[in-house]
Structure formats: C-alpha cells, structure tokens
Amino acid sequence: MVPRGLDQNNFLLSKFIGTCSLLGFANYGYLVFTNKTHPDVYLYNTMIKGLSQTHSAKEAILLFNTIQSSGFRPDTYSFPFVLKAVIHLSAIELGREIHGQTIRFGLDSDVHVVTGLIQMYSVLAGICDARRLFDGMPLRDVVSWNAMVAGYAKVGDVDNARALFERMPERNVISWTAVIAGYAQMNRPNEAVTVFRRMQLEDVEPDEIAMLAALSACAHLGALELGEWIHNYIDKRGLNKIVPLTNALIDMYAKSGNIKKALEVFEKMKHRSVITWTTMIAGLALHGLGIEAMEMFYRMENARVKPNEVTFIAILSACSHVGLVDMGRRYFKCMSTQYQITQKIEHYGCMIDLLGRAGYLQEAQELVRGMPYEANGAVWGSLLAASRIHGDVELGECALRHLIEVEPHNSGNYTLLSNIYAAHGRWHEVGMVRKVMRDNRVKKMPGGSSIEVNNRVHEFIVGDKSHLQYERIYEVLYEMNWHLKMAEYVPKERGCLLEYVEG
Template sequence: MLTRNQSILYLTINNLVKQCKTINQLHQLHAHTITTELLFLTPHVLTKILYTITNLASISTSPTSSLSSSSSTSLLSYALSVFTSIPNPSTFCYNAIIRLHIILSSPFPALRFFSHMRRISLPPDFHTFPFAFKACAQTRALSVAEMLHCQAFKFGFTSDLFVSNSLLRAYSISGNVKQAYTVFDESSHRDVVTYNSLIDSFVKAGEIIRARELFDCMPSRDAVSWGTLIAGYSQVNQCNEAIELFNQMIVSDFRPDNISLVAALSACARLGELEQGKAIHNYIKTNRIRVDSFLSTGLVDFYAKCGFIEIAMEIFESSLEKNVFTWNAMLTGLAMHGHGQVTLDYFSRMIDSGVKPDGISFLGVLVGCSHAGLVNEARKIFNEMETIHGIPRELKHYGCMADLLGRAGLIGEAMEMIKKMPMGGDVFVWSGVLGGCRIHGNVEIAEKAAEHVMELKPEDGGVYSVMASVYANVGRWEDVVKIRKSMDCKRVKRNAGWSSIKLNGIAHEFVAGDDLHPQTQEIYLVLNGITEHQLQA
C-alpha cells in the first residue's frame, strides 16, 4: 500500500507523464524520477510511462505523421527497457508492449510476448486478443490465428465485438473466407466494422457477388463499406459497376476516401470515361480533398491513359508527395505516349530525388526507349538494372529488350541475349523477336521464333498471321497457303482487333470485320472519303 505522501507523489508524476507530448519529454521526466530517486518511491509510474510510449508511437505512425526505421528501433528499445524494469508486469503491461509492437509493425515479437504471458499463467483480457489477432493479420499466420481463436473461446471473449472483429479481420487477411464467414455468422453482435471486414474478405477472394449481396443487406454503411466494394469491382474489371456504385455513393451523401476515388479513377481510365474522370477530379478540388501520393498516382494514371499526358505531367509536378508508384505512373504514361527521351529525363530525376526504382520503373523506361528507338540508352538502363540498382531482370524486361532490338533490326543481338537468359524465353520474348523479323524480312530467325511461340501458346492465332505476312513479303506464296491451312486445321483462336469511343454518353464498340453497328454504312462512307482524299493528296 502507498502512504498518503507516496500517493500524492504518484498522482503528481502520473499527471506529468500524461502531459508529455514527445518521447524526449518523457525521457526527461523518466530521468528526473531516477536521479531524484522518486522512481523507487513510486515504481507504478513505470506502467504509466510504458502506456504513454505506446500512445506516442500511435500518434507518430498516423497517416499525417511518419516514423523512421531507426526511430522505431529506438522507441522499441526504450519501451523494452521500461517493461523489463517493471516488477511482476500485469496483463495491462503486456497489452501495452504487445500493442506497441503491432503499431511499429513487429508482429513476431508481439506474439512472443503473448506466448510468454500465457507460459507464466498471466490471464489475457478482452484487449489482449485483438492485439494478438492483429499480429496474426500482419504475419498472415493462419494456424496461429486458429490457435488463438481456441484460446479466446476458452476464456469466453469470442462474444466481445472488438475481439470477434479482430479475429474476422485476421481470417480475412489470411485468405480463409470460410472461417471469416463462420465468425461473422456466429457473432451475436455486429457493427459496420464486422460487415466491412467480411466484404473485404469476399473482395480479396474475388467473390464480388457475395460482397455485393452483403453490402446490400447492411443495416448501415460508412465510407469504407462503399470504398471496399468499389475497389473490388475495379479489381475484377467490372468498371461500369465500379463507376455506378461510386456515383451512388456521392448521391447518398457519403464523402469518398482516397481508396474509393482511386478505384473509380482506375475504372474510368480502363473504360476511357474521360468526362466521368474529370468530374471526380473536380469533386476532389471542390471539396478540398488532400491529394496524397496515392491519390496523385491515380490522377496521373487516369489522365495518361486517357491521352492527356500534359495534364498528367502538371498533376505530377504539383504533387508534394511522390513515392515510387507516382513516379512509375508518370514513367509508364510518358512511355505509352512515345516520349522516350522525356521518360529517360524523368527517370534520372527519380534517381536524383532519392526514390529507389523498382522493376516497373525500369519496364516503363525500356518501353519508352523501344517506342522512340533509343537502343543505346535502353542497353545502358538494362545493364545497370542489376549491377547498379540491384533490381533483378524479369521476363517482361527481356521481352521489352527483345522487342526493341527486333524493331531496330538487331536480330542477332536479340538472339544472343535470349541465349544468356537465366530462364527460358516466354511468349513475349519470342514475339518481340518475331515482330522484328517481320519488319526486317529475316525469315530464318522468324521461323525459329514462331516455333517457340506456337509451343508456348498454341491456341494463339496471331503468330500464324505474322508468319503468313513474313512469307508474303518475300514472295513465298506456297508457305503462305500452308500456314493458313495449318491455322484452319488446328482451329486456333483468331483475336479480332476492337476499339471503342464514347459520344454523348453512349459507348460505341467496333470489332474488326463486323458490320453490326446501326450506322455502319455512314461510317464506311466517311472512311472511304478520307481514303480517297489521302490518295489524291
């Protein structure tokens, strides 16, 4: 029992600990209690210090703040020293140290602390299990989650809403939809978080119909409910449904979060829905929504894919937060528009800004070089990938180089590169070589490349069409007939080209060779007129 004076002293120090706004302030107060021997008179204050460390860490890792790796290590070290100084730490102390490890993304030590408290027969409470389940979610440790589920049931905590929601989330992230649904079905209490977690589980498993059914029967929804389903539709390429749901969200007077906005923009980019995407951008500006790196990446990607690379560049330059994904969206957009040299310039800026490129960054640069015919620059970038930047070359990088060398007529160099590949060439690598052979009339290598493509993807009819073109260009008409007969005998798939355009809110799709459009005659009349005009010019 504390004496009256000790109680007053404890309350005083306790209040001072509560007022600490930074770790440095906490350090100073802690040091003061040691040097003045106040800590020995009020040892319980260590528990309060540990709790405050956890709260300060939570603030430091919020979306509007950041904590470096070294700071995280220092904070954990300090917290552990405080924890080990506490005589006979309580469940509350273990909860604090487990929670701190979860906040700082160190789930394995968090689970070890849970295991230790069970070994010493210290009973967990309804706060302990949610923290432990969060650790399982971070590690995707399904078996551990199942074991902890049993313990939570044994202690009678599975009926607690916070515990069941955390457990459902752990199963969801671990990919066990069946168990997640079982937890949901057996929950005596459900809130919007419960529904959101199961919707997310269905979305991650690609079960978008079940996700929509659950969404429709929710007693109440929040922005996360809408955003999760919109993102789910976008991920499975049901872009019209994603845009329709986003518009319903706005009409229902919900303020979309950045996940909803980016998912809707992505759907607009895929459909070429320029006006809808512009409306979303205008909504962002009108409502003064903070454009972080995630949202700016979505905007850059949208405008680049819709053909407005200048606007994409303006958004990119005005963005205060640029991570590797933002740079990649800009590099890919510039490459798609054939701005090879500009792509290289932006790549150099990316390196100079201290952002480490990844495989997508290099792919974007190589595509840009391929479209612009910048062979020497592409060679340099390709060679520096592993030697300087430590990024392993993947098949897609080799495929891009094969396409670039093929276009440049360097068929022999492309073949040498394929021989040196650590893995066998895939259909894109050999298709790149084949495309170069068609341009430059190299029949011998074309036949070898075609053989590989047919072996890797026998159902694709594109290779037969290319070889027919190769043979026709050199006057080998018998081989043209043979390749076409072979195509008919094997019943390979012919992938017809198609395009779409939206006019006055109506999408018009055109497939090569069809005449199903109601205005086909008028369209061909205009096309024939354009052709005659070109011939006369």
C-alpha cells in the same frame, strides 16, 4: 511524466506507448512497458497492438502469452490485436490455437473477436472458413460485414463480395471502398467505376483508398471525365499533398490520353517519390515521347532519387518507342554496374523488343539465348512482331513454335504469322496456320471499343447485342453507312452532304 510519478499511471502510460507506436518508436514503447511494475490488461493490449502493427509480430504473440501468467484474462481487445500479428506471420496453426482460446474464454460469440477471426481466416486459411464464422454470428455490426466483404475482395471473389455488400443493412465508406478496390484489383474497371458513381449518388464521401482504386479504373478505361471529377474533389478537400493520390492522377491522365495534364500535375508536386518519377517517365514513353522520357530520367538523377527496377522498364520502353538502341544498351548495362539492380526477365523483354524493332534481329536472338531466364510469351511475342516488321519468315516460324507452347490459345500470335506469310504471298502456309488454329480450337478474340459519355463508359464487342440501346446504335450506324455511300455519288461542288459526313 517521470518526475511527477505519472509513468506508473496505466491509463496515461498506455496513451504514451500508443503514441510511440504511431510515431515509429515501438521499441522505445516496449522498453517503457517492461519497466512498469504493475501493468493491467489495458496496457498489455496497447503494447500488443503496437507490436502487431510493426515488424515485431513475434514479440506481440509472446507478450499475449504472458497475459495469463501475469494473473489476467485476455479480453475482447486482446484477441483482435494478437490475430493481426498472426496474419503478419502467416501462422495459420497458431491462429487456430488462438481461436480455441476464444472458445475457452467464452468470447467466440463476441462481435469484435469474431471479426478478428474472420479477417485472419480470410487471409490465411480460406474464405469458406471465414464465411462459416460469419454465418454463425448471432449479432453482426458494420465492421464484421466489412471484414467479410473485404475478405472476398482480397481473394478475388468480387461477385460474392458484391452480393454480400448488397445485403448489408448498413454501409460506410469502408464497405464501398472494399468493393471498388476489389473490382479494380480484378481488372474489372467498368464495374469499379459504376460502384464509385453510385457511391457519389448516395452522398458517401470517398476516402483515399476508394479514390486510388477509382483512378486506377479510370486509367484502364480512359474515363477522363470521371478522372477529372476525382481530381477536382482532391483539390477541394486539400488532398493534393498525398503523394500516392497525385501519382495515381498522373497515371490516369497519361493513360487517358492527356499527357499535358499529367505533366501539369507532376510539375505542381513539391514532394515526389521514385514512383512519381517512374509513372511520369512511363507516361511519356506510352505517348511515344522517348526523348522527353529520357530528359525526365536525367532530372530524376539530378534530384538524387535512385531509380528502381520499374523505372528501368519505363526508360527501356521509351528507348524502344523512338529506336534509340545505343541509349537502351547503355541503360540496360548501367542497371547492374551503376545502380546494382539485377536485370529481370521484364528488362530483357524490353531490350529484345528494342533490338527487334530496330532490326537487330541477330543480336536480339543472341540476347534470348544468353539471358539467365527461360523466355516467356512476351519475349517470343516481341521476336514474332519484329519478324513481321522486317519480313523474317524463319524467325517468325521459330517464335510461333515457342509461343504455341507457352500461349497455346492466344489467337494474336497465329494472326501475326499468318500476316507474315500473306505479305510474302505464301498462301498455302496461311491456310496451314488457320488449320492449326482450328485443330487446336483457338478462337479469334473479337475486337472491342469503348466510349465515355456523361461519366459512364460504354463497351462494345464485335457482334454484341447486349447493350440496352443496341437497336438505336445500329440505326445510327446504318444511317452513317447510307450517308457515306450516298456521298460517293455526290460531286464535291454540290456535296453539302459530303461536307456533313467529313465534319
């Protein structure tokens, strides 16, 4: 471009600087920009956009401030780009000042500018400010609707996000993705899956983010059929080279009970990140395959992939599942000595759980006393569970006293101690635990279960009659109970009914 004199063409130079930013050479693009003698506002916008997308948000704002001194007016593109830099810096006061500039320049009704302001206020100030701007827009396009829906989803207000989504005159894949991701983020996987299925029925092709959110929901629910459908979709679209997607597939298969398929996906991957290895190790640990998890860790080390703190949570959990105390001690120590990773409370929790399960109760208590963190519910819960396994009533009482302080309404803690007392025939103490629960108004959480039928996950709570087909469900349940009772009176040699029940 230079020998042909094209380096002074604002349009071509803008394309060049934009490409530099995309490739990670924003600093070089900025150097080229500073040597341009007569840039126009289009070139300024390109440079501000490039800087706002990198770690140069401050430079983007400084450059925006020079537009006017150079004899130009910020336009409908300048403001959305600089507002992204404001979000990067979490500079709400600066954002309000730029909002004032949009009013002075008469751009406070422009759909692109207001959309940028909605995004900024959603992240930094509060969803109410963003909603006021949205409601005051004379014209809205799908991008502005998406910004508002995504704003609600990001702050965890999924119900309002869904309500606004249902009112949208026009939707695109981003609209659907915002709602699905919002439900997944708020641990409402069933609704995430429902919206994803509806997205399919309306022939909207999911993007990478929608599939990541849906796979996360499938992993929570154990919705294997839908997870397999997403896997097939990924293969058909040639998206299996996208590492985050394959990582999510491994996690989904492992949590849905198909560890063999998770390993198959893992082995087919040509490029693996530290998250890939960690997800696979955690999946093996979840299935009680501690030895295999450690073998996977050795493979990770041989591949010269440096483990992170989450990897060690997975490997310590694997040691806990199979009772490899010495191995756990070695991994816990080598975190700091070999990998310079500071042990966090989660690592101490895993180690205390390992020692407690294996019966090293004294060592577990000493580790609790010596750790540089205040013990949380998970730590005391591990000691309470260990006290039940090994019948240590005194430790159980101590653990519960601390758990009442940090988790006063967790009924499971009281139930564990009650079971310890019952195992030792201390019925008076069992009654005292129940009295404490009544006095503290602790309600026992009802049990629940779920089943996937035709790509839909049905959830059931004890005593719940809200399911649309609950009458038919109870009819089948009563019929099964009747068959089981009848089977008790049928001799085995005449028991075709018994064989039916056992089948």
